[in-house]
Amino acid sequence: MIARLVIFTLAFVVASAAQSQQPAPPQLDPNQTQGRALFSKSCTICHLPPQLGAGTFGPQLSRATLDGNESILRDVISNGMPHMPGFKHMYQADQIDSIVAYLKTVPAPTPIAPTPAR
Ligand code: HEC
Structure with missing residues (x-):
């Protein structure tokens, strides 16, 4: 009985520790939520979400991409790049x-x- 209680308590502690290591997902406003939906539909085929790591066709994108310059970001997404299609005909501004x-x-x-090298 006591052993069961100990195991239960341990499992709970481990589970909550594992949970607290996850960074809280950022709260997105409706505009950002729409952007995330469009992004997963049209962009993740080449730009995987950062948590899936390297090895993607396009570079990982984040707030640091292109120094976070919104007008350059808009331009790249609208007009594309040598190996990336532009989206200005697919999406509204x-x-x-x-x-x-x-x-x-x-x-x-x-x-x-x-x-580290051994
Ligand atoms: C067909 C694959 C493909 C798709 C789809 C795609 N991209 Fe790209 N993207 C690339 C590649 C490859 C690059 C690197 C530049 C190059 O080689 O043309 C890039 C570069 C970028 C850059 C510039 C990154 C930098 O640091 O210079 C941004 C921003 C970007 N993409 C955003 C997007 C967004 C937003 C979408 C969806 C609307 C998207 N891409 C869809 C392949 C793609």
Whole structure:
């Protein structure tokens, strides 16, 4: 009986510790939420969400992309780049703005620390 209680308590402590390590997801306003939806529909095929890490076709995007310069971000998303299609015919300016607003909520990826040599 006591052992069960101990196991239960331990499981609870471990579970809540694991939970508290997750950073709280940023609260998105409706505009940013729309941007996130458009982003997952049209962009993640080439720009995977940061938590999935490197190895994506396009660079990881975050609030640090292009120094967070909103007019350059808008321009790149509208007109594309050599290996990226532009979206100005697919999305209205306010939809592109919402994608930019969403990107500004994505934390910059922390560089992966190199494994120390042994
Ligand atoms: C077909 C693949 C593809 C899709 C779809 C795509 N991108 Fe890209 N994107 C790229 C590639 C590749 C680059 C790197 C520049 C280049 O090589 O043209 C890039 C670059 C960028 C950059 C500039 C990054 C930098 O640091 O210079 C931004 C911003 C960006 N993409 C945003 C978006 C957004 C927002 C969407 C969705 C609306 C999107 N991309 C959809 C492939 C894609």
